[in-house]
Amino acid sequence: MAASLVRFVRSGFGRSLNVAKQSAAIVQTRTTTTETRPTVRPKDPVTHTQLSEFGEYIAEILPKYVQQVQVTCFNELEVMIHPEGIIPVLTFLKDHTNSQFNNMIDLTAVDVPTRQYRFEIVYNLLSLRYNSRIRVKTYTDELTPLDSSVPVHQAADWYEREIWDMFGVFFANHPDLRRILTDYGFEGHPFRKDFPLSGYVEVRYDDEVKRVVAEPVELTQEFRKFDLNSPWEAFPAYREPKDAPKLESGDKPAK
Amino acid sequence: MAGVIKKTTGLVGLAVSHNPHERLRILYTKILGSLQTMPQDAAYRKYTEQLITQRFNHVKSEHDVEKLEKKINCGQIEEVISQAEAELALSRKMTEWKPWEPLVEEAPANQWKWPI
Numbered sequence A: 001m002a003a004s005l006v007r008f009v010r011s012g013f014g015r016s017l018n019v020a021k022q023s024a025a026i027v028q029t030r031t032t033t034t035e036t037r038p039t040v041r042p043k044d045p046v047t048h049t050q051l052s053e054f055g056e057y058i059a060e061i062l063p064k065y066v067q068q069v070q071v072t073c074f075n076e077l078e079v080m081i082h083p084e085g086i087i088p089v090l091t092f093l094k095d096h097t098n099s100q101f102n103n104m105i106d107l108t109a110v111d112v113p114t115r116q117y118r119f120e121i122v123y124n125l126l127s128l129r130y131n132s133r134i135r136v137k138t139y140t141d142e143l144t145p146l147d148s149s150v151p152v153h154q155a156a157d158w159y160e161r162e163i164w165d166m167f168g169v170f171f172a173n174h175p176d177l178r179r180i181l182t183d184y185g186f187e188g189h190p191f192r193k194d195f196p197l198s199g200y201v202e203v204r205y206d207d208e209v210k211r212v213v214a215e216p217v218e219l220t221q222e223f224r225k226f227d228l229n230s231p232w233e234a235f236p237a238y239r240e241p242k243d244a245p246k247l248e249s250g251d252k253p254a255k
Numbered sequence B: 001m002a003g004v005i006k007k008t009t010g011l012v013g014l015a016v017s018h019n020p021h022e023r024l025r026i027l028y029t030k031i032l033g034s035l036q037t038m039p040q041d042a043a044y045r046k047y048t049e050q051l052i053t054q055r056f057n058h059v060k061s062e063h064d065v066e067k068l069e070k071k072i073n074c075g076q077i078e079e080v081i082s083q084a085e086a087e088l089a090l091s092r093k094m095t096e097w098k099p100w101e102p103l104v105e106e107a108p109a110n111q112w113k114w115p116i
Helices: A014-021 A045-061 A083-095 A156-167 B020-035 B043-061 B065-072 B077-097
Strands: A066-071 A077-081 A103-111 A119-127 A132-140 A201-206 A211-216
Touching: A045 A066, A045 A077, A045 A083, A045 B043, A077 A083, A083 A119, A083 A132, A083 B077, A103 A156, A119 A156, B020 B043, B020 B065, B020 B077, B043 B065, B043 B077, B065 B077
Parallel strands: A077 A132
Antiparallel strands: A066 A077, A103 A119, A119 A132, A201 A211
């Protein structure tokens, strides 16, 4: 369907620069050598350009909410939006004739505790008409509520309940936001990175009171934390440029 | 061959439309009217006007339903009608949301950085 889109490149279109700089979209183009090893995924530049053009199209129509667009090395289009734009962007992607992403495949959250907005909410959509997929990402922290996408996609209902239960992200205007996977009186949000693997309570049947009781967890073996860092550099392609030592005014550079 | 209305769309819940040209004509005029309320340079207005006028011209020129479906090339005419209805609802919501305005707020510096 990219054939039906008119490629309209604005001057000063800052978002396309982000596509090039984006760490996840580094595509090592091997223009001269043809790849013969069968275990290496063959690059598909045609799909890549089609997806990036479509990403630019979306960013051009919705500049109010779209912060970044990238195409991963596996040819997956990702659109990063501001949390205020959840309903507009999802409605646009669902209703617009050129996109028609009327199928919500998945809705999840990712917890990155070091960030200011630690939770990254990910919507995966599928267009049956154009056989294409797209990923929409937003962010929020522990206390800020997000708009529920249930008015747009009914499928989001249980997914948002799961995110509420597991991460603690509140969805405003959700028809029925309650716990879905944890036990009835369970306290805590298990999928957060600061929630321990074994949890805080364990349950057992107590014969005296004739019911199941929850008690603080007792591990038979003390939890062993392994240091899994390897002495070799893990991601040579994503090295950060080291800042050069800065001179204060008045200092002379060392000869 | 013109004048033979198909028995069924083949899709559950989607009834065959008896006057698709009329219905599309109404919907496309409404969409174009709704797009007029947006600023001229809004990208959504530009692209949607282009797309809708293209389809509208197909509808005006082609009177046979089957040939029209092939010309538009987006599934059955009933599906095209539902796409137009969705686009109409969307254009009305777009006039409220005004997505052509500049970015609401930039993300914090390392928000989208991966690997962390």
